[in-house]
Amino acid sequence: MRRDVAVEVSRLLDEDSAALQLEVLSTWGGLDRLLTRPRIQKPGLALSGFVKHVYGDRLQVLGLTEIDYLLSVGEEAARVGVEKYCKRKLAAITLTRGLExxxxxxxxxxQHGIPVLRTPLMTSSFITRVTRRLEELLSPRANIHGVLVDVLGVGLLLIGRSGVGKSEAALDLVLRGHRLVADDVVEVTIRPPDTIWGSATQLHQHHMEIRGMGILNITHLFGVAAVRDNKKIEVVVELSDLHEDDYDRLGTENNAWPVLGVDIPLVRIPLRAGRNISSLIEVVARNQILKYRGIDSAREFQEKIATHIAMTTGVPLPSTSPEDGAPATPLPPQGSGRVQLGDVE
Structure with missing residues (x-):
């Protein structure tokens, strides 16, 4: 697993940060200075010389209030306060509203080698955008061996041993009108508060490897509607050839696959000759949509059986509450709810 603990200021000027609309006003270096926190800081009293709570590893943002203050106190008084401010080894200073x-x-x-940036955005808009961007850049990351697809708006991460047929299943899904996000290597990251998003690495983006055919450019073959750059991972689908007894027959087990400390629902599909895997994966997405709407077919079926047993045998149903999560049925016990599978690098 790879974790980013700091990001260079220059990353806020790259193509992926275009929404910030930043320009460099300084002609000196310093763009390699590091930001280690996603939160920004407005200096406030620091410009008057009280710099105790100024953190140099945060992006400093000066808006209309700060600039008006510096212009109103006179050049000498402003110089005294700004000099103490700059001595805090600031990573970068950003002016909003296109201010001079x-x-x-x-x-x-x-004098202190601090880069000065500027954006035409209003202060509140810029703070919202740059905070979101820094959260993305500073979030924990990992590379997972698998394939990520968008099926009916549901992000499905296909995992399994090498050669099991993940890419072929994803290609069949693309032929059905669904979208490829990443093949072979999926770069995952956490977005607050606790969602996992996946994307392809820069070199692999929009490409797929099919054994016997080599590397395919999905965009060129099927158009831009067949791909997307990133997607929230909502279900992990494991394709494997384990014994039939290793699988949940009723679909009531709450198995999960942990990614960066976040548990994602896990569905395990056994491979057999003649099975239409892509169709089964599509049904997984449809079933997940039903669950979002509060419809759990397996649980409803289980409750129907339990009701039938109670009516025919006279054995009362065990009382349960929605909070305890216990099964409202005397049927076989559920699974452990947590499965450690897959390859995380």
Missing amino acids: PPPPLMELAE
Whole structure:
């Protein structure tokens, strides 16, 4: 697993950060300075010299209030406060609303090698966007061996041993009108509060490897509607050739596959000759949509059997509450609810 603990300021200027609309005002270096927290900081009293709570590893954001203050107190007073502020080893200073920086700010920033950026966005809009972007860049990440597809709007991560047929199943799903996100290597990350998103690595994006055919460009073959750049992972589908007894026959076990500490529902599909795997995967997506709407077919069937047993035998149903999560039936016990599977690098 690879974890990002810091990100260079220059990452806020790349193509993926275009929504921030940032430009560099400084002509000196410093874009390799590191940000380690997704939260930004507005200096406030720090510009008057009280810098105790200024954190250099956060992006500093100056809006209309801060610039008006520096212009109103006079150049000498502004220089005293800004000099103490810049001595906090700031990673970067950003001006919003397209404001012009006062001369003391630029001079002292240059003296301390602090990059100065500017955006035309309003302060509140910029803070929302840059916080979201920094959360993405600083989130824990991992590379998983598998295939990620978007089926009916549901993100399905296909896992299994190498050569089991994950890519072939994904290709069949693309032929059915669904979308490929990543093949072979899926880069996953956490988005607050606890959702897992997956995407392809930059080199593998929109490509798929099919044994006997080699590398295919899915965009060129099927068009841009057949791919997407990233998707929330909502169900993990394991394709394997384990013994039939290893599978849940009723579909009532709450198995999960942990990714970066977040448990994702797991469905295990046994491989047999002649089975239409892509159709089964599509049904998994449809069933997940039903569960989002509060419809659990397996549980409803189980409750129907339990009711029938109670009516024919006179044995009362065990009382359960929705909070305890216990099965409202004397049928066989459920699974452990947590399965450690797959390859996480």
